[in-house]
Amino acid sequence: MKDEEIEKAGGSKGKRKHGNVKIIAILASTAIIAAVAVGIYYFRQNGSDLAPGHSGSLRVIRAANAPSEYASMDLDEFFEGDNRRNWVRSYVDNTYASADLQPDLTGYYQSVMENTLVLDDINTVCSPLNMYISFSMLAEISEGESRQQILDALGVSDMDQLRGNVTSIWDANYVDTPTVTSLLANSMWLNESVNFNDDPLNVLAEDYHASSFIGDVSSPEMSEELRKWISENTKGLLDQYADDISLNPQTVIALVSTIYYKAGWSNEFHENMNTQEIFHGTLSDSEVTMMHGGGSMPVYLGDDFTALGLHLSDSGSMYFFLPDEGVDVNTLVSDPEIFNVIWRKDSDEHWENPYVYLMLPKFNISEDMSLIDTMKSLGITDVFDPAVSDFSPLSPDSARYAIGRAEHAAMVEVDEQGVIGAAYTFFDVREGGVPIIENEMYFTLDRPFMFIVTGYDGSILFSGIVRNI
Numbered sequence: 001m002k003d004e005e006i007e008k009a010g011g012s013k014g015k016r017k018h019g020n021v022k023i024i025a026i027l028a029s030t031a032i033i034a035a036v037a038v039g040i041y042y043f044r045q046n047g048s049d050l051a052p053g054h055s056g057s058l059r060v061i062r063a064a065n066a067p068s069e070y071a072s073m074d075l076d077e078f079f080e081g082d083n084r085r086n087w088v089r090s091y092v093d094n095t096y097a098s099a100d101l102q103p104d105l106t107g108y109y110q111s112v113m114e115n116t117l118v119l120d121d122i123n124t125v126c127s128p129l130n131m132y133i134s135f136s137m138l139a140e141i142s143e144g145e146s147r148q149q150i151l152d153a154l155g156v157s158d159m160d161q162l163r164g165n166v167t168s169i170w171d172a173n174y175v176d177t178p179t180v181t182s183l184l185a186n187s188m189w190l191n192e193s194v195n196f197n198d199d200p201l202n203v204l205a206e207d208y209h210a211s212s213f214i215g216d217v218s219s220p221e222m223s224e225e226l227r228k229w230i231s232e233n234t235k236g237l238l239d240q241y242a243d244d245i246s247l248n249p250q251t252v253i254a255l256v257s258t259i260y261y262k263a264g265w266s267n268e269f270h271e272n273m274n275t276q277e278i279f280h281g282t283l284s285d286s287e288v289t290m291m292h293g294g295g296s297m298p299v300y301l302g303d304d305f306t307a308l309g310l311h312l313s314d315s316g317s318m319y320f321f322l323p324d325e326g327v328d329v330n331t332l333v334s335d336p337e338i339f340n341v342i343w344r345k346d347s348d349e350h351w352e353n354p355y356v357y358l359m360l361p362k363f364n365i366s367e368d369m370s371l372i373d374t375m376k377s378l379g380i381t382d383v384f385d386p387a388v389s390d391f392s393p394l395s396p397d398s399a400r401y402a403i404g405r406a407e408h409a410a411m412v413e414v415d416e417q418g419v420i421g422a423a424y425t426f427f428d429v430r431e432g433g434v435p436i437i438e439n440e441m442y443f444t445l446d447r448p449f450m451f452i453v454t455g456y457d458g459s460i461l462f463s464g465i466v467r468n469i
Helices: 085-094 098-114 128-140 143-155 159-174 199-207 218-231 331-332 339-342 372-377
Strands: 039-042 060-063 124-126 180-191 208-214 251-264 275-279 285-296 299-301 305-311 315-322 357-363 363-370 400-413 418-433 438-446 449-454 459-467
Touching: 060 218, 060 339, 085 438, 098 124, 098 128, 098 159, 098 331, 098 339, 098 372, 098 459, 124 363, 128 143, 128 159, 128 251, 128 400, 128 418, 128 459, 143 159, 159 199, 159 418, 180 218, 199 208, 208 218, 218 418, 251 357, 251 459, 275 315, 275 357, 275 418, 299 400, 305 339, 305 357, 315 339, 315 449, 331 449, 331 459, 339 438, 363 372, 363 459, 372 400, 400 459, 418 459
Parallel strands: 180 208, 357 438
Antiparallel strands: 039 060, 060 208, 124 459, 180 251, 251 418, 275 285, 285 357, 299 305, 305 315, 363 400, 400 418, 449 459
């Protein structure tokens, strides 16, 4: 893809606080995506270049930006001539590599979801893709066993493979057009008193499209700019959680990754068809707004669940998975069959094509969480202990560096128009840190369900469980 066709990559505006057959949300809403060519602009670390619109105490030392031809178009212009056709052609070419590697990420996806989604009575949501990119950035500034634990958790053998995976995932899951938005952004926030090695910062800027900011980490202004950056790149959807993010006087470097996603249904639901129905949550019954749709569509009959997918305009699909009666929704997270649905790997014997009467609740769920226990469950432990952590690529003075804070927040909203999602991951590296098939079916999502939002390539952008509405 040409540079002029790409939206800027480094600054993109992307704690756990009844029918016959009923289905679960595994919402695989999919992003149609284009490759990102990034322009890297270098500033001397000790220079006086200021971040545009930022306070005087903050300097940009590396910024990743590239203009996008399609982002500036309105809908009519996008559909004029060959604009959309050219974009689709380039996008499809850029998804092949990531689609091929998705089966290799099954173990990672399943481990992340098992460690973030399985609870009893609260809604849970996360972005496995956002965390994958964040863990990869962490691997770039670590070495030895600290790095190896991250590579093992991500299921890759070395850094070359990891960088190739990140490039493929990014190219397949970054798009900014009038019809689909899937914006990824990364940044580094550096302590001005630390003597950094250039190499890892250059790799993060060039391979991860990460912008770099340097300043006084103890100043309220730098923490405020960090929160502002997160808000801008998640469209303000996670401000209630990001408002709690701040740097520490001991912060050496903070790594931040975001995703913002928006796609519309190929066939929108109609508000005048909505009805008020009862959702049978884990805590209590509640009255919810149900959207109604229908038509002939593929339905997957698994051993413990039933699933179907709804197409998203210029994107992929949103899959809904409902556990069979008596099956705990938490067990779906560990069920390998869900990947047969998302990637259509299984034989046709599990698929039928009935006329479906669908009832889907509108919902908006969000959550933030500490990732420390999740990372330790994934085998990533050394980075939290300054006695054994290895951040030697980052600085010659890295003997006592360790992660002091690891946070993740995500949200997903589903309504008549489509799907919106956002997420961020924040790592603070500090000095000394711590059945029978009928031809007609009714699918009513009126009890707890799980959802997964995927990119066109099969990358899992978001996943979650709705237990109460």
